Amino acid sequence: MAFGWIDEQADARRRAGLVRTLRPRPADSPLLDLASNDYLGLARHPEVTEGAAAAARTWGGGATGSRLVTGTTALHRELEDELARFCGFEAALVLSSGYAANLAAVTALAPHGSLIVSDTGNHASLIDGCRLARAGTQVVAHADPDAVRKALGTHGGQAVLVSDTVFSVDGDAAPLARHAEVCREHGAGLVLDDAHGLGVLGDGGRGAPHAAGLAGADDVVVTVTLSKSLGSQGGAVLGPARVIDHLVNTARTFIFDTGLAPAAAGAALAALRLLRREPERAARARAVAAELHARLSGAGLRAVRPDAAVVSVCAPSPEQAVRWAADCRTAGLAVGCFRPPSVPDGISRLRLTARADLSGAQIERAVRVIGETRP
Structure with missing residues (x-):
């Protein structure tokens, strides 16, 4: 059968917990967004x-x-x-x-x-x-x-x-x-x-x-x-x-x-x-990243110190990373989820975007949700 090997690969992905799915977002999403790459918060400016x-x-x-x-x-x-x-x-x-x-x-x-x-x-x-x-x-x-x-x-x-x-x-x-x-x-x-x-x-x-x-x-x-x-x-x-x-x-x-x-x-x-x-937007994105890292680390999570606006938090396994991200979403927080083969070292992560337009209250909320839903 033409493309029969696709089914075998799909089964292998399911067994490994590596299935990717598309999730269309609404124009007025209620989620706090720490998943996108809109670092300066300009996409809707x-x-x-x-x-x-x-x-x-x-x-x-x-x-x-x-x-x-x-x-x-x-x-x-x-x-x-x-x-x-x-x-x-x-x-x-x-x-x-x-x-x-x-x-x-x-x-x-x-x-x-x-x-x-x-x-x-x-x-x-x-x-x-x-x-x-x-x-x-x-x-x-x-x-x-x-x-x-x-x-x-x-x-x-x-x-x-x-x-x-x-x-x-x-x-x-x-x-x-x-x-x-x-x-x-x-x-x-x-x-x-x-x-x-x-x-x-x-x-x-x-x-x-x-x-x-x-x-x-x-x-x-x-x-x-x-x-x-x-x-x-x-x-x-x-x-x-x-x-x-x-x-x-x-x-x-x-x-x-x-x-x-x-x-x-x-x-x-x-x-x-x-x-x-407004050049101060760049410094604000870096400051938000530093604050996220400090708060996540203070909460006992294994967060990588950021050099720019990406903050990653290590997860125990691909399956737990997916579940962690899903639990965050249920709690109103959108976060990225990186798993093999997207990560070169094989370690699954939550990936957070430190947007320049995040408020102090939003940062606090994000850290609280990530901590409360940890595997």
Whole structure:
């Protein structure tokens, strides 16, 4: 029978407690949200939603084609220019998602005969980029510059280190300055996914590379998402103008994909301008994360100290993590639940988002619910 193996895999997932399900949320959910990636609380901000609506009224519901045909509007160019300036880079290229941005950057910058060095904790989109690239790949120990140095030392040609800046599972930060030092010793490039750093780290939320003094360097390329701190949809690649031009001409997820919808571009641009006007939002997100960690740890829970706005709490098993998250939901709190194979170390977790717009009372309520429902 065609696709008969699917049933076998479904049975295996059920036995392991790893079945995923879709749960549509209502527009007016009563749950306290610590599950989304809306770090700055901008997804429903009136300026952001009006930015989306105005762009749709002006440019239409869709981009109408690929960026190289009819899918580039003046709005896309405006967003790219302002995003590059804000983050401290020469140029930017907007794509339809952060996933597409990572695939574009990794595949276009790792040609046949070159080497990719990839952190074992990298996001799935970077891993898939490594798999699709024509280069060879060495996976190295998590956040370990010495392991990077050793890997680069085995290769005499072109090479690139690929890493998240803030890892999505535990919210820990990569040692960017040391990584850059090692790459420069070997003449290697550095491709960084700042999905969880933009809007949270750096001066006024300019990102982890900006905080590390790497923004604008000619050997550094950064990818970002527009769907987390900026509360919209889409992704972008930031870097030297010649790198961006190379992507325009070679990156398949840019060339052959429909351009980002104008509404998403308009929302992201409005959010970016709001963040530039209210830079304190970034510091507030970090403060909320620190408070969540302190309170959860004080309650006897095993919480990982956050470097940005992600706080994870370890669970005893995949099944108990699922039940814990469900019990939180029943008590009015939405939390993320990460289980294998989404976690590289095999440890299941609750994943909490420290949103900048959370009040002290909401933080207290979240900690109380998580503590009362613990397995």
